Amino acid sequence: MNISLLGIVGYLVGIAALVGLNAVILVWLERKVAGHMQFRLGPMEVGPHGILQTLADGIKLVSKQLVIPDEADKPLFLLAPIVSLVPIFAAMVPLPFSETVQAWELNIGLLLIIALGLLNTLGILLAGWGSNNKYALLGGARAVAQILAYKIPLLICVMTIIMMTGSFSLRDIAIAQKDTWNVLYQPILFIVYIITVTLETNRSPFDFSEAESELVAGFHTEYSGMGFSLFFLAEYSYMFIAAGLATVLFLGGWHGPWLPGVAWTLIKIYSIIFLMMWFRWTFPRVRIDQMLSFGWKILLPLSLINFIITAGVLAL
Amino acid sequence: MATTNPLQKALDKVGIEYKPTEFPNCGLHCSLVLEKEQIQPLARALAGKGFFIETVTAVDRIKENIFECIYLFNHYDQSQRLLVRVPLPRNRAVQPSIGRIFPGAVWHERETTEMFGIRFEGCPDSRNLLLPEDADFHPLCKDFSGVS
């Protein structure tokens, strides 16, 4: 494997374009989904059906003054959105879009993504602490408090799949599902996975760390302009990665009839993202202690039992 | 003779004569003028009979140089609105609090205190409620003409 400088630059530019484009589309999609689920139209003015609205908003956000509170911990405050966003560039690397389209085939790609996913929480914690705002602090503390409750079921989910395919490589996992998707073998695991990634990406009904009606805006209460938009970018990119992982782990990656592999991957990814949006615009927020007990008392046993049964079946 | 009227029972208990008024005309079943010492025993008797506090307020009778402290009670099961009126001298208006008998009266008493300057003795909380915490004027007094 030879790595050229040009290749790295190419990857970076490609991933940056993907991240940006994805956020533009997702923000627009979110607002459209929200609108139509609420008898509204959503953005309609900028571009046909408001497709360019996000771009306009992005330009506005970037051109805004970056307000730093007087009492804030300035380095942390500025670092937090970056800590939140940068791991995404690395996490996108091992994600396969088709048999050939993949930034870099890593044999431990799955592990890398799971590990980098944790850095998001660090970003939230830094933002919460650095803002020197009680609401932000509560939001940051909540984000940290919930890690174990969802990470362990998530890891068990992933482990079950690894056990089934015997590889950490996302490409191998996708190839292994050429004939039958994993979701058919493991429907309960799929549900557990969707719930845990909803938790991981801080999406409603588990949006504790930014719980609007409780914590104003949670960890990003004090952020405006660029910092705010970076957090947004990070949130939507994490959604993309989580959905991409779900596609590879459960929905057979790029496999599908008629259409090219990349198209199938994107369709699956955006379907899962749509599902997560659907959750957000339907459910009220769970209380944090209820979510913790849900994670420990339902998700963990469920995934563990599933793991054991799978192991038993595989051993036979 | 025994009565089923909770108001009459409560009034009997503290030895106040029950004189009903015309409800359709004024919306009150009974209207009393009491001394300020009588309010706490009456409130206790009313609380025991299931009455609730509607409001505590005052009327500034500046011509007679008195405040009339007004209490409105009502009952959840039967319509029995009782109005109690306690005349207080305007220059040193002090009234025993019923905040420990009806916890809901505390806010009403705080409001009356800041609006009229009537002090409620024994009120668990006597800070300003609606006005700013440093306001020392009493807007609902008839001689109040605004702050500069």
Add this chain to the structure above:
Amino acid sequence: MMDCCYIKEVVKGFFSLCTGMRVTMGNVFTRPATIQWPRKAAPLPDRFRGHIMMLANDKTGFPKCIACTSCARNCPSRCITVTGKKPEGAKKKVADRFELDFTKCSLCGLCVEICPVGALDFSRDYAMASYTRNDFAAMDLLQGLGSPFKDA
């Protein structure tokens, strides 16, 4: 036994979530309630209460107002200023100045109701905007109406 109930609860809860999702998906296929103002506008009802306006006498084209000031006296916000003069040879007074301080007006309509000659009505103006407060602080309601005093 306990566990059986617990599992039943979880399954029931899961289906209740699905019901909720069915409702929101149903909403997507319902016609949106949005009216895209200003391209389209919702109909204004007949009794719509905009700011008040002065009606003109059909015959003379002069304002109907007889400057009795009952509107000004009855206004809770005291936002109407009206003065009148008696034109030469006329029996009744006619308003020569009728100003509305729309910044204070609460659109209660007491002036319209109280007017003995029905000189006031609500306009159907609702999209009003301005950069200065003064544009609304003294709205001259006689503007555009003829006046017997204009020539003098």
Add this chain to the structure above:
Amino acid sequence: MNRPIQPTYTLDKVGEENFALNLGPQHPGTHGVLRVVLHMDGEYILQADPVLGYGHRMQEKIAENMTYPQALPYVCRMDYLGALSYNLAWVLAVEKLCQFEVPERAEAIRVIATELNRISSHLLWWGAFLLDLGGFTPFLQALTDREQILDLLEEITGSRLTYCYFRFGGLPSDVDEEWLTRVLAFIKEFRDRLPRYHDLVTGNVIFHHRSKDVGVILPFDAAGYGLSGPILRGSGIEFDVRKHEPYSGYDRYDFEVPVDQNGDCLGRYNVRMAEIEQSLRIIEQAIGSIPDGPVRSKVPKLIKAPAGEVAMAVETPRGQLVIYIVSDGSKKPYRVKYRVPSFANLSIFAKMARGQLLADALAILGSLDMVIPEVDR
């Protein structure tokens, strides 16, 4: 889920680990300019201290300086969600004081309009409560239906929110048959849509966990704090001014007073949802039995109330409103006291919030359904 053990609050417990949190005056969960100073231990509330008065306008003093008709538009602006109830209370109080007659048709129309207003207020509460719990779609779903009520009310009153439609002795203008049939059509349509509300929220397991056994008010406390309205009925006390001291011909209609024995947020929720249906019933009956005739009786142009006092209670969407007027025989009232329901209802919040999680405190605040300008007056 088990309730946490309530920590007992003493002043010396507020140490270094505990902190004070300013909830409001600008906070999405307080529904207006209410400020609550919370002393917190982590996510648990040790003590809540509501600070009022950010929207205080001295309504009572204003009323003292206004003639009786002039005060009309001011009264409606206290509770902007149930303006017609306030309008009605003021009109009824003055009518009682001056002994004015009201034609029956006017009474029926008053009931129809007030009940429509009650439904619209409850719908907005429904959405806002769910917004407090973090659900976004219910808010706009409720607003979509509320919009139709606003359209109906706008047609007869001319405004959409701070209605001022009732006058002493009746109404300024009649409604036509077409409007009444449209109200009936709306009721039919709305009845079809109500199951969707229950599907989306009432059965939802997350909502259940968030509202059941949260913020329990015992009947004893309810009486002590002088609560009224759906909050009181959610605690199992059947008290509704419309039944208790019937006004405006409410005794002619057949309706129930919904009660829930639990006293928690879910109980209050159920009471309000049931109340919407009862209001629909009342409107149907009122339209069915509406008599013909004038809508305004002869009332002197210059109203001089006889000296005396009057107390008039009305059931607003939030509870019992009492307007107490002292008249000295002049054109202006000598003293007006508004006993507003939200004021009493909010006073129990400090007691309920103690020992709760922050998220629960906001659920409780939402379930109280206060309108802050009404609390502050």
